[in-house]
Amino acid sequence: MLENFPFYLGILIIILLLIMLANKIKVAYPVLLVLAGLVISFIPGVPVINIEPELIFFIFLPPLLYEAAWTVSWKEMWRWRRIITSFAFVVVFLSALSVALVANYIIPGFSLALGFVLGGIVSPPDAVSAGAILKFVKVPKAISSILEGESLLNDASSLIIFRFAMIAVATEQFIFSKAAANFSWMIIGGVSIGLLIGWLFMKAHKYLPTDANVDIVLSLLTPYIIYLAAEEVHSSGVLAVVSGGLLLSNNRHHFLSSKSRLQGLNVWESFCFILNGFVFMLIGLDLPQITKGLEEVSLPSAIGYGVVITLVLIVSRMLSSYGAVVVTLIARNFITVADRRNPGIKTPFILGWTGMRGVVSLAAALSIPVYLNNGNGFPQRNLILFITFIVILLTLLIQGLTLPYFIKKIKLTDIYDPIPRDEAYNQLRQELAQYAIHYLKTNYNDQVENHAQLQHLILKWEQHSNGIDDESIGTDLKVIYLDLLHKQRQWLVNRNKEDQTLDESIIRRQMHYLDIEEEKLRYI
Template sequence: MFQNFPFYLGILVVILLLIMLANKIKVAYPIVLVLAGLGISFIPGVPTITIEPELIFFIFLPPLLYEAAWTVSWKEMWRWRRIITSFAFIVVFLSALSVAVVANYIIPGFSLALGFLLGGIVSPPDAVSAGAILKFVKVPKTISSILEGESLLNDASSLIIFRFAMIAVATEQFIFYKAAVSFSWMIVGGVAIGLLIGWLFMKAHKYLPTDANVDIVLSLLTPYIIYLAAEEVHSSGVLAVVSAGLLLSNNRHHFLSSKSRLQGINVWESFCFILNGLVFMLIGLDLPQITNELEAGVSLGTAIGYGIIITLVLMVSRILSSYGAVVVTLIARNFITVADTRHPGYKTPFILGWTGMRGVVSLAAALSIPVYLDNGNGFPQRNLILFITFIVILLTLVIQGLTLPYFIRKIKLTDIYEPLPHEEVHNSVRKELAVFTLNYLKTTYSDQLETNASLQQLIQKWELHCKGIEDATINKDLKLIYHDLLNQQRQWLIAKNKEDRSLDEVIIRRQMHYLDIEEKLKQFS
């Protein structure tokens, strides 16, 4: 480990440089990192990278899922719950079924159970890839909400398929009632354990004498403890982490201080930034090991051909399933209330279907296949499954990842679902908040209106907000002046700190922190 430490340190530096390059050329960084890792792996003398599945499942997956659950809107998830659950469970199952049938037909010696195993591995789209790509294009909130909600649940559904397929391959039998009981426990147990432990952590944050640092450390421990607890009792660790994340996120203002929330966001963004960068680089670096372990009877060209066919099957099945989900919704609205009665046309299902990039969960699941069965025999087709999984990840990232921004710009979905610009709605809510604030101040503190000068200033401030005169709506020239003013204030504080040797520097740093917060809130940075 320590012998290769300079190499791993260098990889981190390379990841940062590549992400900056990706942002510069406006290409999603997972694509750049996978291709770069692939290129680095062919450099002579580069250490062979072996990815342990436990590293992905336990070190990477819980915090990434937890952070995603904190950023997603529960309100939007509930609003689009039918289509989200359709994509997260039904579409994933149909994708796995399609892969199972095709793999069983085209690959010699590939049983239907092995087909479902492969299908369970490659069926869940990767949320990180889609999120990184959508940063460079404008999509309706509806689309992003559906994709975010789906990404929280599809990992759990695909891993459930994967586990049952593993049992079927190992035992060469499938007992339906046992599978049904196990399936139910994985879902119910996972959700229950996540909610219980999440509730306990929420109470710990609220009633123990914590500060911002302790709150952040507790939040970092939470997903790992929940995932481990759920997996120990053979329920879904993914669903447990997601359930706890949604519970805590929805109640964050009840048990976390404003300081904990502000600092926690920065820590979690940096933490997940590094994890995402590492995992996509490792995917590319691991290719030589996967290629070298291909079965002797399967040529490299043949294995690549299988990977291309499976990739095409996944692309087509997801797009067809997307249109199928719309048809079902249009039929269902005649019998039940649906979230949106407008006809989405052919555009929205295509975009939802094309956001099918695969990533970290697929790789981790493939790597977790044991080398040997319980009877001592080698696991059938293990290395071929690993290779096909890598091809699927690579092709979906490159083909769909590079073309998705083009399709989104070409189709122009914004006008379909967003009649009002986001900024206009934001300003409207701000004005409503200002009206409420004024009414509250004048009603609650009416006896102090004539004598309290500070209260009068506060009321004048919110009266300006009611008229729309606030930092969010000032013109561009005034924003530049305000930005210059903030910089001059910083220079004054720095000079003040140098001149007054008796002044505690902590006070200066505190004032600088306020200026940073103000600049961030005004969106000058």
């Protein structure tokens, strides 16, 4: 390991340079990283990369899921719960079923159980790839919320399918009653464990004498502890991390200080930035090892199988997207659904085209054991690994490179947001300033009359200014201003709960501003 350290250091530098290049030419960085890893892997003298599945599942996956849970809005997830759960569970199952049937039909010796193994691996789209692409184009908030919510749940549903298929391959039988019981425990146990451990960490943050550094280290430990605890009792570690992350994210302003929130945000963004970069580079670097394992199947045949499976995934997701719209249009005549407006034909097309595969598919494929419990080799393991790589590569290239073009060409109109986001943000700031002025005049009227700085602060808010002057103020005024910031946060939380149409990212943006204001008080 130590002798390869310069190589990994060089890989890190290459990752940074490629990401900067991707940002410059406005291409999703996972595409460049996978291609670069592929090119580097064929350079003579490059160390052979053997990716251990535990490296992906236990090192990379928990923090990436946890960070995604902190980023996503629970309110938006609940608002679009019907379509999110449809894509995360129904569409994933239909994709896995389509892959299983086609693989069983076209690949010699490929049983239906092996087909579901492959289907469970390649069925979940990768949120990182979609997020990297959507960064360069403007899409309606509803679409990004649906994709974020789906990405948190589809990993769990696909891995559940994968686990049951693996059991069927190993035992050559499938007992429905036992599978149903295990399925229920994976979901209920995973969610329960995630919420319990998340609640314990929340209390630890709140009642122990922690500072910002300790809070950040605790936050880094949280996803790993939740994941390992859930996996030890054979429930879903993915659902556990997602559940715990959503709980802590929704209560972040109750147990973390402003300094912990600000510093933690920067640490987590940098940490996940590096993890994502390494994962996509490793996908490309591992291809030679995967190709060497193709002994019984010729390389052209294996590539052909990968292309067919990729087409099956693209077509099944597109059909499912339009099917979901049709079901919604019919169901809204009989039941209350999340939104009654017609999304047209453009929105489901974009949702259907965001089907790039990535980290979870790679991890699941690598976790297939080389040998079964009876000592026999796992059937078609190397072919499954190769097909998974082809699916990841083709979806990143085909859908990843064309998605920005389609988004710009289609010109989606946001039928869900009543007013533009910038306008909504400015309106919220104005209302918050009015609330702050009213609160000061009501509760600190004497101090306002006796302190010119408070009067100046009120005047600046009335003129729609930003923040306060970087001038030294007395301790008593700091106490008043801290109290005001606390009340403003409460007002924002209540406003977020009361107005279900208000984009929560606007609330979080203003919360971030208040955290910065509180930190400024430490230096003035």
